[in-house]
Amino acid sequence: MAIAGRKALVRVSGAPVAISNEATTTDAGRRIFTITNAAYRVWDRNAAVSVTRSPDGTTFTAVPATEYTVNRLAGTVTFAAAQAAGVQIRVSTSYLPLATAAEAKEFSYTFTGNNLDASTLGSAFVLRQQGQRDITGSLSMWTTADRTFEDALTADQPVVLEFYNDSGASADFRVWALVNSDEISAAVDGLAETAVEWEGTQDAEGRITSLV
Amino acid sequence: MAIAGKSMAVRVATTAAGTYTSVAEIKEASMSHAGNNQDISTFGSAWVLRLQGLKDATYSLSGFYNPTDTNGQVAIRNAWLNDTPLFVQFLPNGTNGFRQEVRVSSYEVSASADGAQEVSIELEGTGAIVAV
Numbered sequence: 001m002a003i004a005g006r007k008a009l010v011r012v013s014g015a016p017v018a019i020s021n022e023a024t025t026t027d028a029g030r031r032i033f034t035i036t037n038a039a040y041r042v043w044d045r046n047a048a049v050s051v052t053r054s055p056d057g058t059t060f061t062a063v064p065a066t067e068y069t070v071n072r073l074a075g076t077v078t079f080a081a082a083q084a085a086g087v088q089i090r091v092s093t094s095y096l097p098l099a100t101a102a103e104a105k106e107f108s109y110t111f112t113g114n115n116l117d118a119s120t121l122g123s124a125f126v127l128r129q130q131g132q133r134d135i136t137g138s139l140s141m142w143t144t145a146d147r148t149f150e151d152a153l154t155a156d157q158p159v160v161l162e163f164y165n166d167s168g169a170s171a172d173f174r175v176w177a178l179v180n181s182d183e184i185s186a187a188v189d190g191l192a193e194t195a196v197e198w199e200g201t202q203d204a205e206g207r208i209t210s211l212v
Numbered sequence: 213m214a215i216a217g218k219s220m221a222v223r224v225a226t227t228a229a230g231t232y233t234s235v236a237e238i239k240e241a242s243m244s245h246a247g248n249n250q251d252i253s254t255f256g257s258a259w260v261l262r263l264q265g266l267k268d269a270t271y272s273l274s275g276f277y278n279p280t281d282t283n284g285q286v287a288i289r290n291a292w293l294n295d296t297p298l299f300v301q302f303l304p305n306g307t308n309g310f311r312q313e314v315r316v317s318s319y320e321v322s323a324s325a326d327g328a329q330e331v332s333i334e335l336e337g338t339g340a341i342v343a344v
Contacts, residue, residue, distance in 0.1 A: 001237075001276075001278075002237065002276035002277075002328040002329070003276065003277060003278070003328065003329045004327075004328060004329070005323040005324045005325055005326065005327045005328060005329050006325045006326070007329075008323040008329060105324065105325045106322075106323065106324040106325065107322065107323055107324075108320060108321065108322035108323070109320070109321055109322075110318055110319065110320040110321075111289065111292050111293070111316070111318070111319040111320075112317065112318050112319075113292050113295075113315060113316050113317050113318075114317075115315040115317050115336050115338075118338075119266055123266060124266070124267060124340065125266060125267045125268065125269075125337065125338075125339050125340050125341065126248075126266045126267070126268040126336075126337065126338065127338050127339055128315045128336055128337070128338035129315070129338075130292075130295045130315050130316075133292065133293070133295075140324075163321075165277060165279050165321075165323070165329055172279055209293075211293070
């Protein structure tokens with residue numbers, strides 16, 4: 001069943017806010033710990049992430065970074081080895097609050113794979129291997145006083161975009177989006193409009209996007 | 213006898229011999245076979261002479277976006293994201309057609325307040341095309 005475009009939602013990140021010793025919730029395998037507060041699940045790409053662990057929830061000690069990886073777009077800490085039952089994990093970092101992109105009315109995004117020709121002598125058909133992946137997109141809005149995208153472009157800092165095909169359901173994915181154009185236009189017989197073009201960029205862990 | 217467009221089926225699987233699932237909500241599909249013909253004309257040729265190069269195929273699908281189509285649209289997106297194998301069956305009459313391993317070259321989703329959410333997918337073949 002097709003989904004009406006009006007049901008979609010785009011949220012964009014704001015300024016970072018420090019959080020300290022936030023509780024996490026583990027998966028069944030006790031390897032992936034997700035920060036419990038859903039509002040804190042996008043972490044600043046420039047902020048240090050500190051992880052502490054307690055076997056019983058009483059005394060917490062720092063966990064060496066070699067034991068885990070973080071996903072800043074999902075708010076998770078993934079351990080190489082399963083943690084013992086009852087272990088509690090806390091996280092200190094800065095999160096990025098997400099807010100609805102003001103007056104957005106249209107978007108598109110494209111996942112691309114630069115497929116490389118791997119054909120060799122003797123090949124009858126073209127053989128391909130995936131090269132670099134990329135994500136690009138655009139967002140159109142009625143112009144408001146909001147300057148989120150202009151500020152991001154000026155500061156040369158990416159924003160996090162979160163896309164929903166249905167605002168009443170879970171998000172589809174989040175992406176680090178580097179704004180490469182922000183155009184404001186107006187005509188005498190219409191509303192002022194803003195068109196933003198963006199391209200994916202990596203965080204400290206090399207991640208561009210995360211499915212939610 | 214002409215084949216009605218509505219008979220078309222595009223199915224995908226993650227292994228060549230696996231279970232192929234129809235990609236949901238697709239309303240337009242095309243497959244293009246290419247021969248990559250090389251011009252081998254020489255002095256004295258009155259007509260263009262050609263030699264077939266590498267055979268190739270590309271696929272284009274478009275329709276309505278469905279993020280719950282786990283084994284169809286989502287499987288294609290995951291093949292792109294994880295660089296994992298993907299196989300496509302392109303069946304004009306719903307039963308017979310072609311099968312090939314593919315790589316995702318483009319997966320585009322678009323939405324506007326006054327329309328339906330749409331998806332547009334481009335696939336590029338890798339290796340032999342098999343008649344099914």
